[in-house]
Amino acid sequence: MSHGWAPPAHTGRAASQQGMRRQNLALVMTTVAAHGPISRAAVADRTGLTRAAVSSLVEELNSAGLLAELAAAPSGRVGRPGRALALSAQGPAGLGLEVGVGHLGACVVDLRGEVRVWRQVAASNRNRPPSEVLAELAEVSQRAVHEAQDMRLRPIAAVLAVPGLVGDVPGTVGRAPNLGWRDVAASELWSQELPLEVENEANLGALAELWQGAAATDFIHVSAAAGIGAALVVGGRLFRGARGFAGELGHMPVRPDGPACACGAHGCLEQYAGEEAVLRQAGLVRTEDAVHRLADRARDGDRRVLAALERAGRALGTTLAGAVNLVDPAAVVLGGAYAELGDWLLPVIRQELTARTLRPWQPEALLVSALGRRGPLLGAGMAAIRRIVEDPAVLRS
Amino acid sequence: MSHGWAPPAHTGRAASQQGMRRQNLALVMTTVAAHGPISRAAVADRTGLTRAAVSSLVEELNSAGLLAELAAAPSGRVGRPGRALALSAQGPAGLGLEVGVGHLGACVVDLRGEVRVWRQVAASNRNRPPSEVLAELAEVSQRAVHEAQDMRLRPIAAVLAVPGLVGDVPGTVGRAPNLGWRDVAASELWSQELPLEVENEANLGALAELWQGAAATDFIHVSAAAGIGAALVVGGRLFRGARGFAGELGHMPVRPDGPACACGAHGCLEQYAGEEAVLRQAGLVRTEDAVHRLADRARDGDRRVLAALERAGRALGTTLAGAVNLVDPAAVVLGGAYAELGDWLLPVIRQELTARTLRPWQPEALLVSALGRRGPLLGAGMAAIRRIVEDPAVLRS
DNA sequence: CCCTATTCGTCATGGCGGAAAACAAATTAG
DNA sequence: CTAATTTGTTTTCCGCCATGACGAATAGGG
Structure with a gap:
């Protein structure tokens, strides 16, 4: 049988x-x-x-x-003190790197998880040749490494945060539309000594959130840049799915017959809560600092902006409710650009979550990342050194 | 910092x-x-x-x-044969049990994963006192156990499949609306010697699918009874979520402003692809064998039924596309009642999946369970003995 | 001040379990 | 019948943790 x-x-x-x-x-x-x-x-x-x-x-x-x-330290208890x-605050450290659309970053995190060096410089990386970008990043990185060495820190691995997808081959960027990158073998262009690993910035933002202790060990971390991405953290680990594509929240359907999306489908979340859609609704043009302007105008009470944010929040809430019903996370964290807009998004999203989740949903389980834009770089640095904490034997080889 | x-x-x-x-x-x-x-x-x-x-x-x-x-067996190769x-085909075995709305079941599975005893009897369990149901189940079970013992099989653990939610306390049924059960301590009412564990029937159906090798180690198993449930299998294990509520596919939103759902929200999948909704659309009344009648009429080319199934398939496909975008499984398996309706649902669902998943979706990654209604009981039996395979040391105690 | 109770860290011993290598057993090829 | 080959067992060894005892460092009480 x-x-x-x-x-x-x-x-x-x-x-x-x-x-x-x-x-x-x-x-x-x-x-x-x-x-x-x-x-x-x-x-x-x-x-x-x-x-x-x-x-x-x-x-x-x-x-x-x-x-x-x-x-x-005197414990006050009887017996020989422990x-x-x-x-150690010295020795092995992690080097975090970031290529953003408008900036480059490098940081050094020690074994304790403390940030010891933090450098960010403005740069216009959109459609700039990858080799040029990485060369400039290498300079920033080297200054950071030297600074770290003065503190007796020895970076042993680097993780690079990119606003795009990691390729099938480790160490490569498959696609980063905002940078104009496609199949860039970052770790080969990286002439430095350190082994370099490439990871999606949203994923690293989620890891930073995990390790900084704000959220639980099971949560969904939503972040928006050009697209809307979600990172799923399950049992304290990134959940990547069978092929590594998990977390495409931006293309969850909101209305089956909604506006056409670039992906070919209709009514995807990005058409409601994506940067471009929100700006269009709000009557603003797309610029580098669009999110700031959105927040400013919302603070000023701009009707159109508030309406656009409500619409976005409602769609986001609906979609997140679906995600919560499916995955049952302990928390949902809004990161990236959403973090700055939390004041206006949170209430609407909460409403939708409460109304649409089958299991009772604690309002406080929806929260805004305290890390904001620092998340990805911080996560990169922490990820680089975290391996040593989780498996110190790798240094013995 | x-x-x-x-x-x-x-x-x-x-x-x-x-x-x-x-x-x-x-x-x-x-x-x-x-x-x-x-x-x-x-x-x-x-x-x-x-x-x-x-x-x-x-x-x-x-x-x-x-x-x-x-x-x-002669290998033909040189050297001492291995x-x-x-x-072993004897010794420890697993006892699978099932309480359905219209039947009771018991089976015995040996270490090899082979079904050795299979018994199902009709019974009207809707709103029948749990103790009575379990007493009758115990009789069926005992006959199955005796039959197994004649084959030198020794059941060492039992798993009970129920169409409902497992409670917080292990061994209890939290809610089983179709049976009319609520907070039933099944393992206490179970007077037999064997340790009894209770599990949701959809989850067990998914495990059966996993162990029978049809699907990969990462898939979503969709099954419908009164509600629509999904079981997520990740890395060869059931994914339960932070609180154990993962997989509530039935209440993923299809249209934010669709028809009201019993859960309090609007436009849930169940309002489009749930048994009741489909039957209403098809113009049939709800009976125990409604699914068979649906399939029969569809085979006969009944326009109304075909339209109802298409509508259901489209909603299901839309929702599954969202789930696939979020979780990135290697396959989606239709089980339970959907399995019998696969001929009509599959094409529409495929269409939606192809259109709405961001990553290319292989049509053959959507498949219909070959186990059909046998899944839950089979999964129960296999789960009961699988522990020994995965950790034989438990017998050493 | 001294003695006891208490807790901490280390040392010595033993046993368990896998690695490595040698050996015995069973087959095929010629 | 011998050589080659593969399998399974035996033997020896080593690494690692558990156990228990011991020295070390503290607090409390007489």
Whole structure:
């Protein structure tokens, strides 16, 4: 009647003692990262490892320069005081890079997740040759790296945030319409020593949100630039879908027979809540700082702008309600350009969410990103160093 | 500027040698399950374990009665022939149970994933006291268990498929409107020895689809009964969302200002593609076998029925396109009542998917479940025994 | 001041489990 | 019948964590 189990569910990997060590090193590392200065004994309690094992693991992490012992603080409790462990403020660091339409950015984040260097410069990158853009970025980056080195920080990996899609080949930009890029092998053009990884800016914004602790471990992060993108974070990880295309919120249907969209369909969300559509409704022309002007006029009470924002918010809310019904996230975060327009969008979206989600929806579960435009670059820097926290053994090679 | 890493990303568990053994036992088990009769050496090649380690692991699984050695088949290749390992056709088995509106079911699935006992009886369970229903189910179940025992099968766990929502407390049915159940503690009413777990029938249908190998490891399984539910399978696992409510496809908005829905919103998918809506459009009254009658009339070319199905398919397609844009599954599977109506729904849905998905959509990635109504019960049986395959160490306790 | 209770970190021992390599067994090719 | 080849087991070894004991560093009480 049946034919047995289907082939593989992605066959796991063999567990070895090296793997065990590796996992426990990571466990200690993440525990220290998450629970501030903490003693070995407390790590042991929290992880289930023995104190002896923790000692050995800490010793290894310590001599690799990943952990540091802080000065002892009097605890007031009886017994020998523990020695406070914390992630090292020196040593390995992550280099975050960003190519925006109107700016370039570089930042350095240390193991603790703290931003130590932050540089952004204005630049007109629209339709500029990628090699030229990356060359200028390299200059900005090098200054940032030098600054970091003065603080005894040693960047070990770079992540580049781009307003576009990552290509099938790692390290390439598949398409970035706003930059005019198409199939750009960024990591090859990148002449620096550091390994470079490319990631979509919206995804990195979502990761920044995750690691800065504003939202839960399961949320939808919506951000708008030219298009509308959503990043799904599930169980503390980016959810990319089977082919890596998950999160195309902008082309969810709002009205099946609505206005034609560039994608070929009709009534996509972008036709209601996309930058171009909103500006058109508001009677504004599209410029680099259009979002600011929208917000200004809304503050001034401009009827047409307010109506445009309400219309956008309603469409966005409807679509998000659908997404919430389907994915059941713990929160929805508005980032990117939407963050600045939160005052006017939030109430309408809340209304729609409340009305259209089958399960009761807590109003406070819809929130505006506190990171704003800094999200992508911050996320890039954090992502670059986060690997070390989540798997310190990669440095042992 | 920043405040370091956010608290936990669900802190992992400490790796111990026992855990290592456990993981490798599972690895051998799943490898044998997935790749048919296979020799120790081939398992070693495939998993990366050494032959010695595999031997030791197989020895343990063997003496626990989980693996069996088949008669040697001449391979024709040079060298000592391998001894073919396969999952045991005896020993531990899973008991699948189902309470439907019009029937009760029980089945027994062995370690290989093969159905060995299959029993379904008609019953009118609508608004019947849960204790009475479960008592009758227990009888059916016991006969099935006895039959299984005659085949040297020993059911070790039961999973119950219900057309409703699982409650917060494991083992309880939160709501099953079609049965008239509300907060029923099924596992307490279940007087049998076996541990009982309760799961939504649509989810189990999706798991059956997964394990029977029709679809990929990432897909959306749509099924309709009274409501429209979707089960998301991601990386070979059920995706439940933050609160366990993921998959409410029926209340995704199709037209923001469409007909009012029982959920309080307007224009939900259920108002277009739900059983009641389709029947109303088709001019049929609602009965137990309404789906059959729909299919019959459609086959006869009934204009009104065909129009109703087209309308439903179009709405379903629009919504699924949105879901695909958001989640990017490798496939979409139509199950439940939709499976029988596939001939008429499929073309329209394909059309919408092709038109509305941003990424190119392969027509063959939309398919109809071959399991039909058997899915939920089959999935229940398979789920009950699948745990042993995925973690054989649980039997060691 | 000294002694005890308490907690922390380390050290020594042991056992478990996989890796590596040698070996025995079973087949094909010639 | 021998050589070659592949399989499965045996043996030895090593890494890693658990266990338990011990020294270290504190607070509290007499």
